[in-house]
Amino acid sequence: MITYRNSISLEAYNELRTSVGWTTINPKRAEKGLQNSICFVAYDADTAVGLARLITDGGYVSAIYDVIVNPSHQKQGIGKALMNKVLEYIMSDLEVDENQMICLFAAKGKEDFYKKFGFLERPNEAVGAGMTQWVKKV
Numbered sequence: 001m002i003t004y005r006n007s008i009s010l011e012a013y014n015e016l017r018t019s020v021g022w023t024t025i026n027p028k029r030a031e032k033g034l035q036n037s038i039c040f041v042a043y044d045a046d047t048a049v050g051l052a053r054l055i056t057d058g059g060y061v062s063a064i065y066d067v068i069v070n071p072s073h074q075k076q077g078i079g080k081a082l083m084n085k086v087l088e089y090i091m092s093d094l095e096v097d098e099n100q101m102i103c104l105f106a107a108k109g110k111e112d113f114y115k116k117f118g119f120l121e122r123p124n125e126a127v128g129a130g131m132t133q134w135v136k137k138v
Contacts, residue, residue, distance in 0.1 A: 008041045012048040019070040040085045049073040052082040064104040
């Protein structure tokens with residue numbers, strides 16, 4: 001049975017990242033990132049099998065990152081449940097007639113998953129492409 005919590009260990013976080021082929025994050029940086037995020041974590045017994053992180057300014061902008069479901073638990077509705085939990089959290093903070101911009105970067109090939117939640121691909125007629133850059137001090 002899958003349960004949901006709002007915390008995850010650094011080790012479990014990096015294990016989830018590795019399970020989908022993503023790089024691990026330095027523990028110092030991962031700890032800071034997790035402390036400054038609202039985490040939604042799916043557990044199978046005591047094993048973290050899914051995660052979605054929400055980063056927000058507390059006002060009108062939020063970003064969803066690291067939507068991950070371990071391949072051994074994909075196609076079971078966990079990703080959908082995590083996204084619904086994040087979106088419900090955001091909506092619970094809004095008053096009538098207030099709005100909030102939610103940003104996310106979809107992993108390549110996962111765009112259709114996010115379209116089901118109302119997200120639009122960029123670029124489009126109204127906005128340019130999203131952009132990212134990883135930097136590393138050497």
